Amino acid sequence: xxxxxxxxxxxxxxxxxxxxxxxxxxxxxxxxxxxxxxxxxxxxxxxxxxxxxxxxxxxxxxxxxxxxxxxxxxxxxxxxxxxxxxxxxxxxxxxxxxxxxxxxxxxxxxxxxxxxxxxxxxxxxxxxxxxxxxxxxxxxxxxxxxxxxxxxxxxxxxxxxxxxxxxxxxxxxxxxxxxxxxxxxxxxxxxxxxxxxxxxxxxxxxxxxxxxxxxxxxxxxxxxxxxxxxxxxxxxxxxxxxxxxxxxxxxxxxxxxxxxxxxxxxxxxxxxxxxxxxxxxxxxxxxxxxxxxxxxxxxxxxxxxxxxxxxxxxxxxxxxxxxxxxxxxxxxxxxxxxxxxxxxxxxxxxxxxxxxxxxxxxxxx
Amino acid sequence: xxxxxxxxxxxxxxxxxxxxxxxxxxxxxxxxxxxxxxxxxxxxxxxxxxxxxxxxxxxxxxxxxxxxxxxxxxxxxxxxxxxxxxxxxxxxxxxxxxxxxxxxxxxxxxxxxxxxxxxxxxxxxxxxxxxxxxxxxxxxxxxxxxxxxxxxxxxxxxxxxxxxxxxxxxxxxxxxxxxxxxxxxxxxxxxxxxxxxxxxxxxxxxxxxxxxxxxxxxxxxxxxxxxxxxxxxxxxxxxxxxxxxxxxxxxxxxxxxxxxxxxxxxxxxxxxxxxxxxxxxxxxxxxxxxxxxxxxxxxxxxxxxxxxxxxxxxxxxxxxxxxxxxxxxxxxxxxxxxxxxxxxxxxxxxxxxxxxxxxxxxxxx
Numbered sequence: 001x002x003x004x005x006x007x008x009x010x011x012x013x014x015x016x017x018x019x020x021x022x023x024x025x026x027x028x029x030x031x032x033x034x035x036x037x038x039x040x041x042x043x044x045x046x047x048x049x050x051x052x053x054x055x056x057x058x059x060x061x062x063x064x065x066x067x068x069x070x071x072x073x074x075x076x077x078x079x080x081x082x083x084x085x086x087x088x089x090x091x092x093x094x095x096x097x098x099x100x101x102x103x104x105x106x107x108x109x110x111x112x113x114x115x116x117x118x119x120x121x122x123x124x125x126x127x128x129x130x131x132x133x134x135x136x137x138x139x140x141x142x143x144x145x146x147x148x149x150x151x152x153x154x155x156x157x158x159x160x161x162x163x164x165x166x167x168x169x170x171x172x173x174x175x176x177x178x179x180x181x182x183x184x185x186x187x188x189x190x191x192x193x194x195x196x197x198x199x200x201x202x203x204x205x206x207x208x209x210x211x212x213x214x215x216x217x218x219x220x221x222x223x224x225x226x227x228x229x230x231x232x233x234x235x236x237x238x239x240x241x242x243x244x245x246x247x248x249x250x251x252x253x254x255x256x257x258x259x260x261x262x263x264x265x266x267x268x269x270x271x272x273x274x275x276x277x278x279x280x281x282x283x284x285x286x287x288x289x290x291x292x293x294x295x296x297x298x299x300x301x302x303x304x305x306x307x308x309x310x311x312x313x314x315x316x317x318x319x320x321x322x323x324x325x326x327x328x329x330x331x332x333x334x335x336x337x338x339x340x341x342x343x344x345x346x347x348x349x350x351x352x353x354x355x356x357x358x359x360x361x362x363x364x365x
Numbered sequence: 366x367x368x369x370x371x372x373x374x375x376x377x378x379x380x381x382x383x384x385x386x387x388x389x390x391x392x393x394x395x396x397x398x399x400x401x402x403x404x405x406x407x408x409x410x411x412x413x414x415x416x417x418x419x420x421x422x423x424x425x426x427x428x429x430x431x432x433x434x435x436x437x438x439x440x441x442x443x444x445x446x447x448x449x450x451x452x453x454x455x456x457x458x459x460x461x462x463x464x465x466x467x468x469x470x471x472x473x474x475x476x477x478x479x480x481x482x483x484x485x486x487x488x489x490x491x492x493x494x495x496x497x498x499x500x501x502x503x504x505x506x507x508x509x510x511x512x513x514x515x516x517x518x519x520x521x522x523x524x525x526x527x528x529x530x531x532x533x534x535x536x537x538x539x540x541x542x543x544x545x546x547x548x549x550x551x552x553x554x555x556x557x558x559x560x561x562x563x564x565x566x567x568x569x570x571x572x573x574x575x576x577x578x579x580x581x582x583x584x585x586x587x588x589x590x591x592x593x594x595x596x597x598x599x600x601x602x603x604x605x606x607x608x609x610x611x612x613x614x615x616x617x618x619x620x621x622x623x624x625x626x627x628x629x630x631x632x633x634x635x636x637x638x639x640x641x642x643x644x645x646x647x648x649x650x651x652x653x654x655x656x657x658x659x660x661x662x663x664x665x666x667x668x669x670x671x672x673x674x675x676x677x678x679x680x681x682x683x684x685x686x687x688x689x690x691x692x693x694x695x696x697x698x699x700x701x702x703x704x705x706x707x708x709x710x711x712x713x714x715x716x717x718x719x720x721x722x723x724x725x726x727x728x729x730x
Contacts, residue, residue: 001437001464001730013437013460013730047673069674070647072366072378089647089674092636092689095378099366115637116688144645144671145637152639176672271457272480272510274517280509282435282454286704287729290656291670305656306509307541308412308700309434309454309729323481324457335673339651339705342727361727362707364652364674365366365378 002343006351010326014269015283017341018328019356021348023263024241025057030260031223031240032061038227043067043086043216045238048335050360051344052080054241059084065109067216067236071096072363074110075103080359083108086216088172088236089145090114090137096365097126105129113137113172115146117159124163133169134160135216138201140175140194150204157210170214171205173198174236179221184251191225198231220260221250244334246292266295266329266337267345268311273323277315281327284309287340292332303329367708371716375691379634380648382706383693384721386713388628389606390422395625396588396605397426403592408432408451408581410603413700415725416709417445419606424449430474432581432601436461437728443472445724451581452477453537453601454510455484455502461730462491470494478502478537480511482524489528498534499525500581503566505540505559515569522575535579536570538563539601544586549616556590563596585625586615609699611657631660631694631702632710633676638688642680646692649674652705657697668694 002013009018035042044058047069055066055077065084068074074085091100091112100123104110111133114120123132136156139146147153153171160168175194181187198215205212213233218226220239226232239247242264252260268283286308288295294303294311300318303311313320313327321327331337338344339361346354367378374383400407409423412434420431420442430449433439439450456465456477465488469475476498479485488497501521504511512518518536525533540559546552563580570577578598583591585604591597604612607629633648651673653660659668659676665683668676678685678692686692696702703709707726711719 001440001460011460013464014458015729075366090636093379093634094689095366095376096634115639118688139639142671143640143643143677144675146639148639269458269461271455274480274504274511274513275508278508282730285654285656285701289650290654291650306507308704310509312508323483324459324487336650339673340727340729362705364380364705365647 002355005355006353009267009347009350009352012267012345012352014267015287016267016345017338017343018265018267019344019346020263021346021353023261024054027241027243027260027263028057028061031237032063034223035227035235036062040227040232041234043084043234043236044241045069045088045236046073046077046360048238048241049338050358050363051356052077052082052359053356055082064234070364071099071103072365073360074107075099076360076363078103078107085110087112088174090116090119092119094122097122101126101128101132104132111135111169113145114156114160115139117156120156120159120163120166124165126165128165131165131167134166135170135172135214136160136168136205137172138198140173140197142177144176150201153201154204154208157205157208161210168210170212170216171202173215173217173232174219175217175222176219179219180246180250181221182250187221188225191222192229195229195231202231220247221252239334242334244292245296245330245332262330264331264334264338265298266331268327268329270321270323270325270327278312279320280306281311281313282309283329284311288329288331289333289336289340291336295329295331298328298330367720370720371718374632374712374715374717377632377710377717379632380652381632381710382703382708383630383632384709384711385628386711386718388626389419392606392608392625392628393422393426396602397428399588400592400600401427405592405597406599408449408599408601409606410434410453410601411438411442411725413603413606414703415723415728416721417442417447417724418721420447429599435729436464436468437730438725439472439475440464440468441725441728443468448473450475453539455479455481457484459487462487466491466493466497469497476500476534478510479521479525480504482521485521485524485528485531489530491530493530496530496532499531500535500537500579501525501533501570502537503563505538505562507542509541515566518566519569519573522570522573526575533575535577535581536567538580538582538597539584540582540587541584544584545611545615546586547615552586553590556587557594560594560596567596585612604699607699609657610661610695610697627695629696629699629703630663631696633692633694635686635688635690635692643677644685645671646676646678647674648694649676653694653696654698654701654705656701660694660696663693663695
């Protein structure tokens with residue numbers, strides 16, 4: 001039903017996920033230059049884009065690999081030719097471990113985290129064709145995943161090193177709850193404190209004889225601080241790519257840090273215009289995730305969700321488009337919004353020039 | 366990666382959308398019996414399930430057709446052999462009108478709503494193979510879609526009747542914002558008042574010479590009241606099918622109304638268990654929509670979202686499953702949760718017996 005590119009953006013069936021290619025490529029280049037200048041590796045998180053096309057661009061700009069939140073994501077990206085995939089969550093279920101080991105047999109430089117000795121023993125017990133690289137996942141205090149103490153980190157590293165089919169690849173330390181602290185100074189204080197704890201964990205591991213070649217973590221909100229502190233050896237940045245409204249609300253870039261540009265939008269059409277001061281558009285909560293609040297209306301006005309399939313665009317003084325007119329919305333949170341769509345409609349100016357599949361859409365298992 | 370049914374539910378890759386077939390069929394039968402006893406037609410809303418398999422069961426139980434929120438939904442269900450599709454939102458964009466007319470050429474008993482004379486004229490101007498049935502959409506006061514007054518309804522009906530390629534099929538009146546009023550008495554008061562307004566609109570239309578054979582609207586929250594008041598001739602109920610937590614919070618069934626059973630769940634696996642009193646599961650906001658709050662943990666405990674791919678299950682005194690254990694979650698809101706998944710895993714007892722595709726998943730345009 002969607003025309004074959006190139007065609008005018010105004011002819012896109014809506015709601016449509018729209019990606020400004022030039023701005024995307026600038027963001028990729030800026031983060032690559034930032035990391036290169038600071039001597040820190042990049043392993044961007046593919047949970048943000050779930051896309052082979054975009055992943056290949058990040059790798060071409062120097063990324064050492066990509067992170068995946070889910071095994072299904074890694075399977076889909078590996079099938080699309082991406083190597084160097086790192087799974088940032090433990091893989092625990094028996095069936096999933098079987099799939100992981102199979103994937104490791106056909107995907108170069110795969111790695112996974114673990115946070116419990118029982119899980120490590122299960123990983124080791126699977127039928128391996130070659131060793132599986134395992135990271136010790138360290139809980140920075142949010143209690144989502146990770147070992148809870150330096151002692152537990154050492155115990156886990158011991159079990160990994162003792163395992164016949166596993167290699168100890170490093171440590172993962174992801175401060176998820178610090179990424180969106182709005183003030184840069186407060187965010188820095190929090191990360192300095194958390195990094196002191198990470199140093200303690202790394203010191204305990206090294207004292208126990210474990211080489212920790214890679215320390216992976218960080219995100220778009222903290223990458224400048226992580227690079228400055230010099231403990232992480234690679235960054236798992238994801239959202240810098242698209243820069244959603246949620247990160248737009250954060251003070252990301254004091255001083256010399258890169259300034260990223262929003263480039264991911266949802267185009268919608270006005271389908272009803274019978275009320276003064278508002279119009280109804282065809283993008284609701286099945287086209288825009290609600291977890292970070294409403295999208296920004298580019299060009300003015302305020303969006304309010306009106307159910308699964310509709311949103312209101314309410315005038316804040318300016319004119320509104322009429323029936324059949326178009327509205328461009330910047331998502332509150334890119335990652336789950338991308339996961340609602342099957343394709344990126346890549347634009348240059350007013351033309352759709354390419355359509356890229358959301359390769360791992362819905363690959364949640 | 367998912368095994369071929371039948372297989373034990375415990376072997377499902379998670380997070381997985383799980384549907385209890387027996388309870389689903391009881392809900393379908395109860396609503397069908399309720400409507401038949403009251404002499405009101407059923408046109409269940411397919412936005413809830415987006416599924417050919419489920420739609421066919423609703424039709425087999427006596428439904429006169431299905432509603433669709435989006436043209437893409439209708440295209441997908443028509444391709445799966447479903448007829449009698451009614452589009453509950455205006456179709457406005459030029460490309461979409463072209464698709465609608467094409468669909469009308471190959472799908473029996475299709476209908477669409479309109480709420481503006483300009484839209485009706487555009488619908489009429491398309492190249493039709495046979496007449497298109499159009500409903501006057503009447504705004505019950507929420508200002509999402511619909512004409513805003515009895516005079517506007519008459520004007521729109523006049524334009525539809527005058528159109529060469531269109532037929533006036535009836536009136537749509539959907540009180541969306543009343544569906545979830547928790548108290549039945551308060552919900553009834555609101556619907557009685559809104560139905561008085563609908564009577565005024567219908568009287569104006571009939572006085573102007575328009576036969577209004579069908580008056581369609583209503584939902585799971587108001588169906589008992591709508592049936593009692595006798596103005597709607599058909600019900601667009603959707604959520605009765607699965608009954609999510611949001612409707613579980615409503616007093617749906619005083620007196621003799623049918624009691625529906627929750628039957629749609631998301632199964633998740635514990636992937637981290639390093640903190641006393643909580644475990645982390647592999648279902649986050651890409652597996653469960655957030656717009657109606659957290660899911661209910663079946664068997665006890667409280668769920669909290671921990672990002673895109675994770676949730677916490679927090680003990681409220683009872684024991685929690687261990688690492689690798691399973692948790693069953695009842696979604697806060699079924700419709701957008703279904704839209705996150707590609708398939709229903711249909712269970713009988715502890716066995717997955719069938720896998721049904723979410724036929725129109727993501728068909729949002």
